[in-house]
Amino acid sequence: MWLTKALCLTLLAGAGLAAPSTKGIYDLLQRRMPLHASSFELSLVDSIGNASAGYDQYVVSSTSKGKILVEGTTLSALSSGLRRYLTDVAHVDIYWYIGSRLNVAPFYLPALKAPIEGASVVPWRYHFNTVTFSYTGAFWSFEDWELQLDWMALHGINLPLAWVGAEKFIVEIFQEIGLTDVEISTFLSGPSFQGWNRFGNIQGSWNGELPLSWVDSQFAMNQQIVARMVELGMTPVLPSFTGFVPSAISRVLPNANVVIGSQWEGFPAEYTNDSFLEPTDPNFTMLQKSFVAKQQAAYGNVSHIYTLDQFNENNPSSSDPDYLRNVSYSNWQSLKAADPDAIWMMQGWLFFSNSAFWTDSLIEAWFDGVDVDSDMIVLDLFSESQPQWQRTNSYYGKPWIWCQLHDYGGNMGLYGQIYNVTINPIEALANSSSLVGFGLTMEGQEQENQIMYDLLLDQAWSPTPIDTELYFENWVTTRYSGSITVPKGLYSAWEVMRTTVYNNANLASSAVTKSIFGLEPSKSGLTNRTGHHPTTINYDTNVLVQAWNSFYGAAAQNAFLWGNPVYHYDLVDITRQVIANEFITLYVDLVDIYTSQTSSASALASAGRNLLALLDALDLVLSTNENFQLTSWIDRAVAWAEGNATNAAFYEYNARNQITLWGPTGQISDYASKDWSGLVSTYYKPRWQIFINYLQATPAASYNATALHAELLEFELKWQNEGTYMKLKRGATADLKTVLVQTQQEWPSMFST
Ligand SMILES: *[C@@H]1O[C@H](CO)[C@@H](O)[C@H](O)[C@H]1NC(C)=O
Ligand SMILES: *[C@@H]1O[C@H](CO)[C@@H](O)[C@H](O)[C@H]1NC(C)=O
Ligand SMILES: *[C@@H]1O[C@H](CO)[C@@H](O)[C@H](O)[C@H]1NC(C)=O
Ligand SMILES: *[C@@H]1O[C@H](CO)[C@@H](O)[C@H](O)[C@H]1NC(C)=O
Ligand SMILES: *[C@@H]1O[C@H](CO)[C@@H](O)[C@H](O)[C@H]1NC(C)=O
Ligand SMILES: *[C@@H]1O[C@H](CO)[C@@H](O)[C@H](O)[C@H]1NC(C)=O
Ligand SMILES: *[C@@H]1O[C@H](CO)[C@@H](O)[C@H](O)[C@H]1NC(C)=O
Ligand SMILES: *[C@@H]1O[C@H](CO)[C@@H](O)[C@H](O)[C@H]1NC(C)=O
Numbered sequence: 001m002w003l004t005k006a007l008c009l010t011l012l013a014g015a016g017l018a019a020p021s022t023k024g025i026y027d028l029l030q031r032r033m034p035l036h037a038s039s040f041e042l043s044l045v046d047s048i049g050n051a052s053a054g055y056d057q058y059v060v061s062s063t064s065k066g067k068i069l070v071e072g073t074t075l076s077a078l079s080s081g082l083r084r085y086l087t088d089v090a091h092v093d094i095y096w097y098i099g100s101r102l103n104v105a106p107f108y109l110p111a112l113k114a115p116i117e118g119a120s121v122v123p124w125r126y127h128f129n130t131v132t133f134s135y136t137g138a139f140w141s142f143e144d145w146e147l148q149l150d151w152m153a154l155h156g157i158n159l160p161l162a163w164v165g166a167e168k169f170i171v172e173i174f175q176e177i178g179l180t181d182v183e184i185s186t187f188l189s190g191p192s193f194q195g196w197n198r199f200g201n202i203q204g205s206w207n208g209e210l211p212l213s214w215v216d217s218q219f220a221m222n223q224q225i226v227a228r229m230v231e232l233g234m235t236p237v238l239p240s241f242t243g244f245v246p247s248a249i250s251r252v253l254p255n256a257n258v259v260i261g262s263q264w265e266g267f268p269a270e271y272t273n274d275s276f277l278e279p280t281d282p283n284f285t286m287l288q289k290s291f292v293a294k295q296q297a298a299y300g301n302v303s304h305i306y307t308l309d310q311f312n313e314n315n316p317s318s319s320d321p322d323y324l325r326n327v328s329y330s331n332w333q334s335l336k337a338a339d340p341d342a343i344w345m346m347q348g349w350l351f352f353s354n355s356a357f358w359t360d361s362l363i364e365a366w367f368d369g370v371d372v373d374s375d376m377i378v379l380d381l382f383s384e385s386q387p388q389w390q391r392t393n394s395y396y397g398k399p400w401i402w403c404q405l406h407d408y409g410g411n412m413g414l415y416g417q418i419y420n421v422t423i424n425p426i427e428a429l430a431n432s433s434s435l436v437g438f439g440l441t442m443e444g445q446e447q448e449n450q451i452m453y454d455l456l457l458d459q460a461w462s463p464t465p466i467d468t469e470l471y472f473e474n475w476v477t478t479r480y481s482g483s484i485t486v487p488k489g490l491y492s493a494w495e496v497m498r499t500t501v502y503n504n505a506n507l508a509s510s511a512v513t514k515s516i517f518g519l520e521p522s523k524s525g526l527t528n529r530t531g532h533h534p535t536t537i538n539y540d541t542n543v544l545v546q547a548w549n550s551f552y553g554a555a556a557q558n559a560f561l562w563g564n565p566v567y568h569y570d571l572v573d574i575t576r577q578v579i580a581n582e583f584i585t586l587y588v589d590l591v592d593i594y595t596s597q598t599s600s601a602s603a604l605a606s607a608g609r610n611l612l613a614l615l616d617a618l619d620l621v622l623s624t625n626e627n628f629q630l631t632s633w634i635d636r637a638v639a640w641a642e643g644n645a646t647n648a649a650f651y652e653y654n655a656r657n658q659i660t661l662w663g664p665t666g667q668i669s670d671y672a673s674k675d676w677s678g679l680v681s682t683y684y685k686p687r688w689q690i691f692i693n694y695l696q697a698t699p700a701a702s703y704n705a706t707a708l709h710a711e712l713l714e715f716e717l718k719w720q721n722e723g724t725y726m727k728l729k730r731g732a733t734a735d736l737k738t739v740l741v742q743t744q745q746e747w748p749s750m751f752s753t
């Protein structure tokens with residue numbers, strides 16, 4: 001028998017810290033499957049008899065009264081056990097964007113013949129990158145957050161970043177030292193760029209100023225977010241004071257030790273070169289204490305883990321090991337002064353991205369500054385491709401988390417490294433005694449590939465590498481079930497993708513790909529890119545067409561699929577990738593015709609028309625699903641203005657600028673490009689039209705990339721403030737089934753292998 005001693009549920013007197021209550025998870029059931037909620041019993045227990053190894057443990061069983069009993073040693077164990085039952089037995093799940101499908105579980109929940117047990121192999125399951133809050137969550141409402149948090153809870157996440165509204169405390173501590181509102185708001189960046197302001201990469205806004213009402217309403221939302229995280233058994237990782245300050249700091253603290261940071265990504269000095277108050281300055285600790293105290297007053301005593309990053313893609317002002325040791329020591333001491341139980345979390349991205357600066361000995365000096373290993377947690381940010389834990393001897397003993405980065409900037413290609421996220425973390429666990437968690441650090445969550453995220457989070461509950469073939473099969477059963485028997489074509493499509501699309505082993509190009517139509521047109525340099533704007537397709541594109549045919553064909557066997565939002569979403573997404581791959585072929589043809597001495601003007605014109613027509617076809621396919629529409633992003637942004645036209649224009653500019661020019665004049669243009677209806681038709685297609693016109697007007701020998709770019713930039717700048725989105729339609733504006741019949745008629749070869 002299991003030990004079923006319930007934990008004491010009374011409030012811990014004075015601490016403001018409630019002992020865990022299962023109410024948060026009952027509430028989740030009520031939200032997502034109200035008709036089934038009373039069929040579950042949840043119980044917190046001290047230990048699970050049989051699950052000897054492991055951290056969080058659960059067991060799910062059927063009771064004599066016909067209920068499903070989930071017992072767990074923590075709230076995260078309970079929600080993980082709950083999802084295990086829901087996916088493996090009831091065959092329902094919850095998804096980003098598509099939403100929860102838990103309510104389509106059979107009304108009479110299947111009984112269990114034998115209990116199902118589980119135990120996590122790591123204490124922590126982590127989620128978020130500082131920049132996810134900007135690439136994906138910049139304009140989320142609380143309703144969006146609710147779905148996200150329910151998804152996270154059910155996936156066993158117990159350590160999420162909680163960045164929303166952090167500017168509230170930044171503003172207040174700056175006011176306290178006498179900075180004016182103008183000095184403060186000109187330092188803060190716009191809603192879709194806060195991630196990089198928080199990192200100290202950028203400052204200010206290039207098209208207006210962040211209204212303080214934004215800060216207040218984000219903060220108000222975060223009070224709900226943090227409370228919900230706690231209810232669902234998560235320990236939020238809270239912001240702290242990092243040292244980045246308005247340049248006017250020298251007016252109010254004339255003797256403070258402030259250095260001007262370096263330039264980031266070619267931004268003009270007024271928007272980068274952030275002022276940095278040295279952590280060794282006593283005023284740093286003073287501001288840290290004030291920040292943390294205000295935060296604790298706002299959220300309660302809910303967490304002692306703080307995120308603090310200072311040199312993300314900007315090098316320190318000195319490479320003296322003593323200086324670096326002093327900085328990390330001071331950061332640590334400032335947190336301890338503010339909260340004696342503080343644990344400092346940092347991203348390890350800098351050790352990879354700025355490895356020329358961060359030699360092994362400088363990294364060692366940095367970690368040497370923190371005497372107590374357990375006072376830190378390091379995120380090994382890109383473990384599947386560029387792990388740093390081996391070269392740093394597991395961060396010189398500091399606890400660390402194995403993270404899958406996977407995606408830059410919310411890029412949208414189908415992509416994964418199934419072996420790296422199953423075999424490597426388990427190997428790491430065997431080799432490193434300070435590994436304390438697995439996590440997800442994608443820059444943007446915007447893309448599909450959800451299976452890659454499920455896979456790593458499920459790996460956190462398996463001591464041996466997951467068998468991916470079986471895993472994909474079960475995953476498909478759950479993903480498309482509901483009231484139907486899942487047609488074979490869906491299994492074969494995913495099996496084909498598993499071994500190809502999701503099996504990249506080319507570590508030179510090891511992140512989600514982006515579509516070349518979303519890059520600024522040029523006659524060279526778009527295809528086969530690696531690094532931060534990867535466009536290399538690492539599989540035979542015919543294989544994806546084969547998968548598409550199996551996937552599409554499945555609806556012929558079972559027409560109910562057309563009404564299944566998961567199928568709809570996936571079919572749009574796979575079609576999107578087939579078209580994006582075809583675009584590469586048409587683009588290469590166009591450039592070949594242009595550069596060949598013997599081609600005719602009419603051949604060039606025809607190739608150009610073809611390319612533009614393919615973009616029309618793509619836009620139409622994407623328009624059938626609101627998750628692939630530009631308006632879904634912009635409408636959310638504008639909603640935050642609550643009718644204030646000035647703010648609405650500012651937010652809309654922010655939304656548009658991030659996914660296109662990313663900076664006042666295209667500093668990291670197209671880094672966060674999106675395959676969205678509305679963006680394809682109003683931005684990408686006009687750019688390709690300009691390009692084609694240019695080719696038609698310019699002999700290949702006179703091609704001038706500078707002149708072409710100037711012409712494109714003029715259009716791109718104009719688009720930022722255009723407001724055309726008002727004219728775009730909302731919701732599903734065309735029927736996918738009809739659109740695909742038409743698309744196949746127009747592009748027969750694209751869909752044949
Ligand atoms: C917060 O919780 C910690 C235990 O995690 C406790 O030591 C501390 O006293 C609490 N602080 C407050 C202000 O309640
Ligand atoms: C404990 O695990 C063993 C081996 O997996 C199994 O045979 C046994 O039935 C389990 N005990 C209980 C009480 O479930
Ligand atoms: C809109 O918000 C701005 C602050 O961002 C404020 O100055 C202005 O008065 C507001 N306009 C209206 C009409 O309320
Ligand atoms: C902060 O700096 C000012 C001068 O720049 C100094 O007068 C003050 O004492 C410092 N505060 C602390 C807490 O060290
Ligand atoms: C900004 O930083 C760069 C180094 O990255 C430096 O060359 C430049 O002078 C700095 N600009 C200002 C205004 O400090
Ligand atoms: C580091 O801190 C120590 C102790 O405060 C100080 O003596 C030393 O000069 C500092 N070194 C550097 C390079 O800042
Ligand atoms: C990732 O997996 C591939 C095999 O799919 C392997 O060749 C590669 O070494 C792995 N990468 C790392 C960083 O271990
Ligand atoms: C784990 O350690 C063994 C023995 O030191 C070594 O051979 C192996 O390469 C290590 N594996 C990883 C993933 O670091």
Ligand SMILES: *[C@@H]1O[C@H](CO)[C@@H](O)[C@H](O)[C@H]1NC(C)=O
Nearest residue numbers: 527528529536537584585588
């Ligand atoms: C990309 O590189 C591969 C391998 O080098 C090559 O076969 C292919 O033609 C290239 N594709 C394009 C579109 O340049």
Ligand SMILES: *[C@@H]1O[C@H](CO)[C@@H](O)[C@H](O)[C@H]1NC(C)=O
Nearest residue numbers: 702703704705706707708710
């Ligand atoms: C290319 O265009 C730019 C900008 O229009 C111009 O300054 C430059 O002279 C041109 N280069 C050539 C080689 O014509």
